[in-house]
Amino acid sequence: MYWAKKLASMLFTLLLVSVLTFLALFLLPGDPAMLILGTEADARSLELVRNQLGLDQPITTQYLNWLKGVLQGDFGESYTFSRGYSIAKLVACALHVTIPLAAGAIVLSLAFAIPLGTLAAGRRGGTLDKIILFFAQAGLSIPAFWLGILAIQFFAVYLGWFPPGNMPRWAADPLGAAASLVLPAVVLALPRTAVLTRIVRTAMLETLQEDYIRTARGKGVAESTVIFKHGLSNALIATSTVAGIQLIQLVAGTVVVEQVFSLPGLGRLILSAVLLRDLPLVQGAVFVGTAIVLTVNFLLDCLYPILDPRIKEVW
Amino acid sequence: MAGFRWGGGLLAGAMVLLTAVGLIYTPYSPTEINIERRLEAPSLEHPLGTDNYGRDILSRVMVGGRPAFQAGLVAVALGLTIGTLWGAAAGYYRGWLEEILMRMADGLYSLPSVLMALLAVTLLGPGQGSILVAVSLANIPIFARLVRSQFLSLREREFVMALKSFGLPDSRIIFYHILPNCLPTLLVQASVSFAAAVLAEASLSYLGLGTQPPHPSWGRMLKEAQGIAGLAPWAAIFPGLAIALTVFGFNSLGDSLRDYLDPKYR
Numbered sequence: 192m193y194w195a196k197k198l199a200s201m202l203f204t205l206l207l208v209s210v211l212t213f214l215a216l217f218l219l220p221g222d223p224a225m226l227i228l229g230t231e232a233d234a235r236s237l238e239l240v241r242n243q244l245g246l247d248q249p250i251t252t253q254y255l256n257w258l259k260g261v262l263q264g265d266f267g268e269s270y271t272f273s274r275g276y277s278i279a280k281l282v283a284c285a286l287h288v289t290i291p292l293a294a295g296a297i298v299l300s301l302a303f304a305i306p307l308g309t310l311a312a313g314r315r316g317g318t319l320d321k322i323i324l325f326f327a328q329a330g331l332s333i334p335a336f337w338l339g340i341l342a343i344q345f346f347a348v349y350l351g352w353f354p355p356g357n358m359p360r361w362a363a364d365p366l367g368a369a370a371s372l373v374l375p376a377v378v379l380a381l382p383r384t385a386v387l388t389r390i391v392r393t394a395m396l397e398t399l400q401e402d403y404i405r406t407a408r409g410k411g412v413a414e415s416t417v418i419f420k421h422g423l424s425n426a427l428i429a430t431s432t433v434a435g436i437q438l439i440q441l442v443a444g445t446v447v448v449e450q451v452f453s454l455p456g457l458g459r460l461i462l463s464a465v466l467l468r469d470l471p472l473v474q475g476a477v478f479v480g481t482a483i484v485l486t487v488n489f490l491l492d493c494l495y496p497i498l499d500p501r502i503k504e505v506w
Numbered sequence: 507m508a509g510f511r512w513g514g515g516l517l518a519g520a521m522v523l524l525t526a527v528g529l530i531y532t533p534y535s536p537t538e539i540n541i542e543r544r545l546e547a548p549s550l551e552h553p554l555g556t557d558n559y560g561r562d563i564l565s566r567v568m569v570g571g572r573p574a575f576q577a578g579l580v581a582v583a584l585g586l587t588i589g590t591l592w593g594a595a596a597g598y599y600r601g602w603l604e605e606i607l608m609r610m611a612d613g614l615y616s617l618p619s620v621l622m623a624l625l626a627v628t629l630l631g632p633g634q635g636s637i638l639v640a641v642s643l644a645n646i647p648i649f650a651r652l653v654r655s656q657f658l659s660l661r662e663r664e665f666v667m668a669l670k671s672f673g674l675p676d677s678r679i680i681f682y683h684i685l686p687n688c689l690p691t692l693l694v695q696a697s698v699s700f701a702a703a704v705l706a707e708a709s710l711s712y713l714g715l716g717t718q719p720p721h722p723s724w725g726r727m728l729k730e731a732q733g734i735a736g737l738a739p740w741a742a743i744f745p746g747l748a749i750a751l752t753v754f755g756f757n758s759l760g761d762s763l764r765d766y767l768d769p770k771y772r
Contacts, residue, residue, distance in 0.1 A: 207613065215625055328761070332754035334705060336712045337728055337746030344735045344742070436616070443618030447709050451732070462713060465624045466632070473628060477621070 194493055201489045208481045209261075209474075213254050216470045223470060227270055257474075266475035271467045278475040281460060285476070287361055288372075288456035289445055290483075295376035296441055300384040307384075308391025309423055315396060323388065330385030335444060339378045339451035346374060356453045375452045383441050390433055394426040401425070428499045435488040442484050511765070514758020521752040525575055528568030536561065536569040537720045545738045555740035557730065563741060567748050570722035573634050574752065577707035578700040581641040585699060586692065589649025594680055596650070597657025608654065611647040619644035619706050627715045637716045641703040652695055656688045690767035694760050701756035708749045724749045 224240040225232065241247050245256055260267060266278035311323040347355035358371035398404065399422055407417050446458030453459075457480055464472035534552075540560035548555045554563040592611065596604040623640035630636045660666065661684065669679050710716045711725030719726065724745045731741035 204613065204616070208617075212625070215629060219629060328757055329750075329754060332701070332705075332757055333750045334708055334712075334725075334728075334746060334753075336709060336725075337742075337749065340728060340732050340735055340742050340746070344739065348736055439616055439618055443620040446620050446624075447713065450713055461624060465628050466714070468628070470628075473624075477624075 193496055197489055197492045201485050205478075205482055205485055209258070209478055210254070212474050212477055213257065214250075216474060217250050217253075219468075219470065223270060226468065261475075261478065266478075267471045269464075269469055269472045271464075271469045271472070278472055281472065282457065282476050282479050285455060285457040285460045286479070286483075288358065288454050289442075289449070289458065291369075292372050292376055292379065292448070292454065292456060293442055293445060295372060296379040296383065296444075297438070299376055299380035300387055300441075303380075303384045304387030304391055305423070305427070308388045309395055309418065309426075311388070311392045312395035312399065312426075313418060320392075323392075327385040327388045330381050330388075333381070335378050335382060336447050336451045338381065339375070339448060342374050342378060343452070358452075358454055371452070371454070375448050375454060378451070379441065379444050379448045382444065383437055386437060386440075387430070390430050391426060394429040395422060398422050398426040398429065428495070431491065431495065431498065434491055438487060438491075439484055442480065511762050512759075514755050514760075514762055516755075517751055518755030518759050521571065521748065521755055522575070524568055524748075525571035528565075528571070532562075532565035532568050534562035534565045536565040536722050545734065545741075547738075548740055554744045555738065557727070557741045558734050558738065563727075563744055566722040566727060567724070567744055570724045570727055570745060571748060571752070573637070573711065573717045573723040574704040574707045574725075574749070576634070577637055577641050578703040578756075580638045581645045581703035581706075582696045582700050584642040585645025585649050586696060589646045590653050590685070590688075590692070592646065593650035593653030593655075594657055594685065597654035598661055598676065598680055598684070604654070607650070611650045614643065615647035615651065617644075620709070623706070623710050623715055632715045632718065634717050637707055637710050640710070641706050644706070645699050645703070648699065649692070649695065652691060653688055656691060657684060660684045660687055690763075694764045694767065697756050697760035697763055701753045701760070704756065705749065705753050 223244065223246060224237045227240055228236060238247075245253055248256075257267070264279055266282070269276060269278050269281060272281060307323050307327075311320045314320045343355055347353045353374050354367065354371050356371075359367045361368045399418075404417060404421055407421050408414075412421075442458075445456060446462055448454075449456040449459040450462060457476060461473060461476045461480070463469075464476060538561065540556075543552075543556050543560040544558050546552055546556040546560075552562050552564065554567060557563055557566070592607055596607040596611075619640050622643050623637060626636040626639045630639070666679060666684065669683055707716060707723070708725035708728075711723040712729045714726075714729060717723040717726055719730075727745040728742060731738070731745065735742040
């Protein structure tokens, strides 16, 4: 029941996003046929292109046709990118960049935030706590693109440790491609690490006040066992409830980071589609991005009841 | 650390002051091109150096904060007003109204501001207007959720029960008796939201979606400095520093306010 409810809510959100983007783009002034053929085109060829694209049909028919295509993996063709490149292909290529980038950033931010947050909570009010909180505040305040620009200058151009751009294709040079993603992943991870550190710290402080922690300490369990086994494992469950929104923010961050590092990912694809007013491409790319984020969120939701049996009772 | 308690507020105030002075005075014109003096390192004449068009970076930093502060003000003003009404209605009346309002807020909340800005730009074209729409929309659900959660507990309190039994109209109870109790929390969120909107405006301007040239904005300046960061690092360092200090200042101000207003943290 719990899973069914979550699945229904996910599909509903996805449908809602697709309807809203479709509607928003439909209301947009401007004629796509003219965008393709140019302003000099005569009325007959404009009519022909409109007919070809199905633009002369009512919006509900257009939407249903689009949805039917999407369910078969067909997002139509981009207005601006050269013919023969379907939107599905463009998006698939972009995901080869964005998924490893986002995954790397998630791993990095968890790898730093969990120990730092735990450490800060264990030393509440102490110097270490204050230092960690200061860095968390700074990490949240430094613009990712600024950090990216400075990191490229220092680590790529000055020290030459990383390639300064022009990510090679995975098939051609897998090591080079991975190396191109290191700095972007670090930059993308920084603000999330800062937020997660604070969340882990707060969750840990709350968990440490629970009765079972006092019981464990009373029994004479070693402090490290109390903190890591009883405290951290429970604090992480509390933390995982905000994982979804953090994931969404992280994926949004890829738009900026991909732009800074000139990576051909999904965020940059959407940005150029918006600036070029390539509506089907905006629509398709936003839909795929949303679908991925919602699916991961759904999988996380499915994990909670396994991690924490108490959640099931609520539903 | 008691002496540093309001350090964030001081920092935020200093950045506001810098921008306020920029409204009436800048050492040079922020937009006038002077190719002979391009890419000059910081000196007495140009304390922060010049960019690749020979424009004085200090003057541009003083003016370039305007779109960011405007985004912060509009985001907080609209987010606070609409979000508070939204959350108060949901939290006070409960029932199906709450269900509808909060599902809508959740939906809006899960859309990141970058995506909202991209959609706004698709509809309205690049410019400060699109950014203001996006940052305001992003803040409405944040305030709505906050106010609702406060109302949920406050509406069950005895003083509200008593006022209801006197037959006071709902609007009076909501605005004169419950809402003032939410003010401390709202003030903290306003400061944090202001910081987030400044950062969002800078990011979106960097992407080229906001203020258009020749008018400076901190994010736009960084976009223009990226290509010349090796030749003129100062062009990339100072606008970014201005953003970071402003955001850090307002975030810390939020923390100080919370510590000061919430007896739990004192």
